[in-house]
Amino acid sequence: MTQDRIIHDQGRDAFDFIDAVSDLHDPDEIIARFHRAVARYGYATFIITGLPGLTEPFETRVLTRHWPDAWFRIYTAETYILDDPVGWHCRVAPAPFAWSEAPFDPGRQPRSRRIMEEAASFGMKDGLCVPVHGLQGLDWCVSLGGPDPDLSPRARAAVHLMALYAFDGLRRRLLSPDTPPPRRLTAREREVIAWTAAGKSAWEASCILGIAEDTVNKHAASAARKLNAANKTQAVAEAIRRHEIPW
Missing domain, CATH: 1.10.10.10 (Winged helix-like DNA-binding domain superfamily/Winged helix DNA-binding domain)
Incomplete structure (x- = not known):
């Protein structure tokens, strides 16, 4: 397959997903469609969640998740959100980033190292985090993981768009069901x-x-x-x- 064909297919993947999600009203269908779409890029797991405050339970901000149940139980029981380098970097990152790009010092932050190692043991060796620092005061993220995900620039761009639309589709249907229809721009x-x-x-x-x-x-x-x-x-x-x- 040529590079041009790969680029075309990735762009088509994103816009096909966007068109499909725009016509879906069932949150479960949106989640299933998103799961199938990102699986093509090597992502086996994902979570769509708000970024909680220091004293706010992580699980109360989760919009949807496709994580191994055992990993979710460990993550919440150990309050890993407080030391997760991906979660912390998501709060300040202006654009999507690979989990392996989240900065931390393994020597000085052993708990952060432990989180990344345990995630890998559940098949999440690397991933992509899509921050949603919205124009309307939103503070969320879509985080996807897998054993060997495609983190090329073109793949990131496609997954970035799909993640935004999956998040927004779920947000509008679960949190803001009375969202008005789009209006024409000036x-x-x-x-x-x-x-x-x-x-x-x-x-x-x-x-x-x-x-x-x-x-x-x-x-x-x-x-x-x-x-x-x-x-x-x-x-x-x-x-x-x-x-x-x-x-």
Whole structure:
């Protein structure tokens, strides 16, 4: 299989999943579809959860999980969330990252090392964590693991999009069932999202459009709300899917 074909298939995987999830209303169907989709990239487990406070029980923030039951019992009983390097890095990371990229010192943080080693013993040797630091005050993550997941840049991008839509589909159906339907964007909102899709920062977009950076951020936030998107990445994908901006 050529590299171009691999890239095409990964992009198609993501948008096929997005289209399918948009038409699903049963949370169990969304979870099953997500499981099948990410399994193609070597992910056998995943959890979609909020990031709890220091005194908040981890299990109360879990939206859904596909973890081995024994591992979940150990993780919660030992309050591993307090020392999990993936969980801590998720709070500050601006983009998806591999579990093996989460910084910690194995010598000085033996409990963190133990968490990673025990996760590997349950078949989760590495994984991908997708932070959701939303434009609407969201503080969640989607964390996926497997024995040998595909962590290539293109695979990460595809799984990133699918994770965002799985999270948002479950969030809207389980936590916000009365979410209003998406509304059309204004011309300026489409411009801002289009430049975001082109990889421009808010400051760069402000220079191109001749408006203040704060105004760009306000238009981006408004577009995300209209599209029921959790953050800018999902807003871009949703705008493309709804033909608000060209692809």
